[in-house]
Amino acid sequence: MAPHAAANDVAQKPAVVEGTLTVANVAANRTRFPLPKGVAAFSDSSMFKSAASAAKPKAKRWDHYISAESKLRKPSTLKQIAQYLQPGMLSLGGGLPSQEYFPFHEISAKAPSPSQFADPAPANPECSVISTKHDIIDATSEFDLEVALNYGQSVGYAAFVRWVTEHVEIVHNPPYGDWDLTLAPGSTQGWDFVLRMLCKPGDIVLTEEYTFCSAMEGAAAQGVIPFPVKVDAEGLLASSLDEILTNWDPAAHGGARKPFVLYTVPSGQNPTGATQSAERRKEIYKVAQKHDLIICEDEPYYFLQMEPYKGLGTPMTPPPASTDEFLKTLVPSFLSMDTDGRVIRLDSFSKVLSPGSRVSFVVASAQLTERMIRQAETSTQSPSGMAQILLYKLLDEAWGHEGYIKWLIHIRVEYTKRRNCIMDACEEFLPKSVATFNPPTAGMFNWIQIDWKKHPAIKEGKDHDAIEEMIFLAAVDAGVLVSRGTWFLADQSAKQEDMFFRTTFAAAPADQIREAIKRFGSVLNAQFNIQ
Structure with a gap:
C-alpha cells in the first residue's frame, strides 16, 4: 500500500513545499528527499x-552542561557501517542475520477506520494493516518486515522516523532549525537518556512539589x-x-551546584491533574x-486536553469540528515556544494508542x-521493530496524519466523558x-485534598502520615484503591501540612468510577464521623 497522501499532486502545488508543514502538504514535502531504504x-x-x-535560526550550544559520561560516548563502530550499505553493495561486513531465517512471513492487525470515530459507528468499522517481507521489493510499501525484523539504527527505522518528524512539525513547529x-x-527511558547526558551524582533537578514518582526514583538511582x-x-x-x-x-x-534541569509534566500533570x-x-x-x-517537558497527556468541567449533569461541549480547529485548541507546548533549543520534549504513544508498544520519541x-x-x-538500541512497523502501518499508511488527529479528537471526547463522570x-x-x-x-487524574486536621484521631496525637494511612487502608477495606499523595512528594522528607489522594478516571468504566467514588465518600464519612 502506498503511503497515505493528504495533498494533491505536487506539480499542482509547488510553492507549498517551501512553507510551513501542514496535514495538507505532507505528500508534497516528501518529494524533497528520498526515503532511505534497506x-x-x-x-x-x-x-x-x-x-x-x-531554514530557521540554530539552537544554542549546551557543551557546558553535557556530562563527562555523555562526552565519552563515541559513535558505535558497527552502527556506522550502515552508511556504506548503498544499492548494489554486496555486504559481508555487518552482523545482520538473514531475513530468510526469520519465521515471521506476515503480520496483520485490525484497527478502527477514521470513519468509526464518529458516533454512531458505521456497520463495518475496521481497517486492516498487513506487512510481509517483500513489500519494498514489490513496491507495495516503503517499510516491510525484512527491515523491521532486523537490527536498525537507534534513532528508529527511517519510514517511521519520517512520520514522527512530520507529526512534530505539524503540531509544534519548533521555532529553531536544527x-x-x-x-x-518509552518516555521513562527517554528521561534516563536526559539524566545520563546532563547530570552527575549529587546534582539536583527541579520538579513540581508533587511529581511523577517513577521519574524521580530513576533519578535517585543515579544519585x-x-x-x-x-x-x-x-x-x-x-x-x-x-x-x-x-x-x-x-x-x-550540601555543595550541590545550581540546578540547570527542570522536569515538568505541563498537561494533566501526574499526580495533580x-x-x-x-x-x-x-x-x-x-x-x-x-x-x-x-x-x-514530559507530555504523555498533551493530547488529552479537554473543555472545563461545567458542573453536575451539564452537557458536554461539542468536540472540535476539524483537525485544524483541534490543533488550535491545544495549549502551546514548551517546544513550540523554544527559540533557544533549551527544551527536551518527551513524547509518547502510551496514553493515546498503547503503553505496551513501548515506543516514544524525544525531541531536542x-x-x-x-x-x-x-x-x-x-x-537500548531502538524500540521494537515489530511495534514500529505496526505503528507505521496504522499512522502512515492507514490513517495518515489527518486520521491520527481525528483519533486524538475521538479519545479527547471519550476521556472528557470519563472526567465528567468522576x-x-x-x-x-x-x-x-x-x-x-x-x-x-487534561490527562487522567483527579487530585482530592482532605482536611485531615478535622480527623478525630488528631485528639489521639496522630500525625499527617498516620491519618493518611488510616484513610488509605479503610478505602482498601471498602474495596476501592486510591493513591496516597505522599507517594508523589519530590522531597520525601518534607513535613506535610496538606493531604491529598490521587484518583484516576482512565482505568475503569463509568459505572465503576461512580461506585468507587461512592465507596471513597463513605470511607471519608466514616473516618471523620460525618452523618
Whole structure:
C-alpha cells in the first residue's frame, strides 16, 4: 500500500513545499528527499522537515552542561557501517542475520477506520494493516518486515522516523532549525537518556512539589536529587522557580551546584491533574532563559486536553469540528515556544494508542539528540521493530496524519466523558466539609485534598502520615484503591501540612468510577464521623 497522501499532486502545488508543514502538504514535502531504504538505513529529522523549518535560526550550544559520561560516548563502530550499505553493495561486513531465517512471513492487525470515530459507528468499522517481507521489493510499501525484523539504527527505522518528524512539525513547529528526534522504548527511558547526558551524582533537578514518582526514583538511582517547586491550580509556579534559582546557595544544599534541569509534566500533570496555561508556560520559559535552565517537558497527556468541567449533569461541549480547529485548541507546548533549543520534549504513544508498544520519541536540539543516540547505540538500541512497523502501518499508511488527529479528537471526547463522570460522582458523594478538588482540564487524574486536621484521631496525637494511612487502608477495606499523595512528594522528607489522594478516571468504566467514588465518600464519612 502506498503511503497515505493528504495533498494533491505536487506539480499542482509547488510553492507549498517551501512553507510551513501542514496535514495538507505532507505528500508534497516528501518529494524533497528520498526515503532511505534497506536494512538499518540511517535517517534523521533533517531529511524530512520542510524547507521553512530547516531554514530557521540554530539552537544554542549546551557543551557546558553535557556530562563527562555523555562526552565519552563515541559513535558505535558497527552502527556506522550502515552508511556504506548503498544499492548494489554486496555486504559481508555487518552482523545482520538473514531475513530468510526469520519465521515471521506476515503480520496483520485490525484497527478502527477514521470513519468509526464518529458516533454512531458505521456497520463495518475496521481497517486492516498487513506487512510481509517483500513489500519494498514489490513496491507495495516503503517499510516491510525484512527491515523491521532486523537490527536498525537507534534513532528508529527511517519510514517511521519520517512520520514522527512530520507529526512534530505539524503540531509544534519548533521555532529553531536544527531540532531533531530519536525514538526510545518509552518516555521513562527517554528521561534516563536526559539524566545520563546532563547530570552527575549529587546534582539536583527541579520538579513540581508533587511529581511523577517513577521519574524521580530513576533519578535517585543515579544519585540525582529532586528539589520541589511550588505549584497552584495551574501547576508549577514560575515565581517559585525564579526564587529558588535566584537565591541558590550551594553551601545550603550540601555543595550541590545550581540546578540547570527542570522536569515538568505541563498537561494533566501526574499526580495533580493540573495543566499549565499558555501564559504560565511563557513565564516559566522566561525564567529558564534568565537562569540558563534546560526544560524537560514530559507530555504523555498533551493530547488529552479537554473543555472545563461545567458542573453536575451539564452537557458536554461539542468536540472540535476539524483537525485544524483541534490543533488550535491545544495549549502551546514548551517546544513550540523554544527559540533557544533549551527544551527536551518527551513524547509518547502510551496514553493515546498503547503503553505496551513501548515506543516514544524525544525531541531536542540536534546536539542533545546526537548524545542520546550515542547512548542508545550501546544500551537500548531502538524500540521494537515489530511495534514500529505496526505503528507505521496504522499512522502512515492507514490513517495518515489527518486520521491520527481525528483519533486524538475521538479519545479527547471519550476521556472528557470519563472526567465528567468522576467529577459528577465527587460532587454527589464526597463530603464537602473535608474533601475539595479542582476538576482537571487534561490527562487522567483527579487530585482530592482532605482536611485531615478535622480527623478525630488528631485528639489521639496522630500525625499527617498516620491519618493518611488510616484513610488509605479503610478505602482498601471498602474495596476501592486510591493513591496516597505522599507517594508523589519530590522531597520525601518534607513535613506535610496538606493531604491529598490521587484518583484516576482512565482505568475503569463509568459505572465503576461512580461506585468507587461512592465507596471513597463513605470511607471519608466514616473516618471523620460525618452523618
